[in-house]
Amino acid sequence: MFRFTPEEVRLEHWTERLFVADDATARATKTALEAHFLAEWNDDIEGTMETMDPEAPFQRIPALGIEVRGPEAVRGYYLQRFSSWPGPAMDRFDRATVVPDLVIVEGRLRASGDAAVAALSGPAVIVVEFRDGLILGETIHAAPAPR
Numbered sequence: 001m002f003r004f005t006p007e008e009v010r011l012e013h014w015t016e017r018l019f020v021a022d023d024a025t026a027r028a029t030k031t032a033l034e035a036h037f038l039a040e041w042n043d044d045i046e047g048t049m050e051t052m053d054p055e056a057p058f059q060r061i062p063a064l065g066i067e068v069r070g071p072e073a074v075r076g077y078y079l080q081r082f083s084s085w086p087g088p089a090m091d092r093f094d095r096a097t098v099v100p101d102l103v104i105v106e107g108r109l110r111a112s113g114d115a116a117v118a119a120l121s122g123p124a125v126i127v128v129e130f131r132d133g134l135i136l137g138e139t140i141h142a143a144p145a146p147r
Contacts (some may be wrong), residue, residue, distance in 0.1 A: 004086075009037040015107075025100035029130050033103050036135055043082040049075055051135055058137035063120060063144050070072035074137075089126070089140070103128040109142055120144060 011018050011030060018029055024140040032051060039047030049071070060067045068077045090107040097104045109124040124142035128135055 004038055006034070006038055009034050009041065011093075011096050011098070012062045013127060014088075015096045017093075017095040019096070019099075020098040021100065023100055026098050028133055029101060029103060030098045030136065032130060032133055033098070033128060037088070040078070041087050045075065045078055045082070048078050053131050053134045053136045056136065059138040061115075061120070061136065061142070062139070063142050090124070101130040102128075109140070 003123040007013075011034065020026055034049065036051035038044075039051060052071070052074060054071060056069065057071060058067070058069045058078045061076055066077075068074055089109055090105070091110050093105050095106045098137075105126045105128070107124060107126075108122060109120050120140075120142045122142065124140060127139045127141070129137050129139075
């Protein structure tokens with residue numbers, strides 16, 4: 001099984017259009033996101049959860065009606081994702097913007113798994129919110145492909 005290294009998850013390797021605000025909190029936010037990528041993309045549930053807010057994490061994919069809240073629900077979401085949609089959700093990022101406590105990633109989802117998830121392959125924006133240096137939650141904005 002392929003394993004990502006800390007160097008391989010750096011945002012600089014995923015986009016040529018990276019903006020990081022000239023701010024200590026923004027730089028810490030970037031580092032926190034990369035730690036999350038390392039754990040998530042290596043299917044490490046404990047490491048992934050360590051990067052998440054322990055009290056009120058969330059995951060949302062409005063196009064699929066997915067909205068999970070709370071540590072146990074988010075853990076379940078990731079365990080399901082690891083089995084049906086492993087690794088990065090995008091092959092590359094068109095653009096990534098990092099400001100204090102927020103990251104916006106634009107690109108094309110490489111969705112697989114069940115038909116509903118696979119239908120999301122295409123343009124998407126992922127908004128990652130942070131609180132106290134941890135990921136509060138992610139919202140994936142994507143439109144299902146026309147049938």
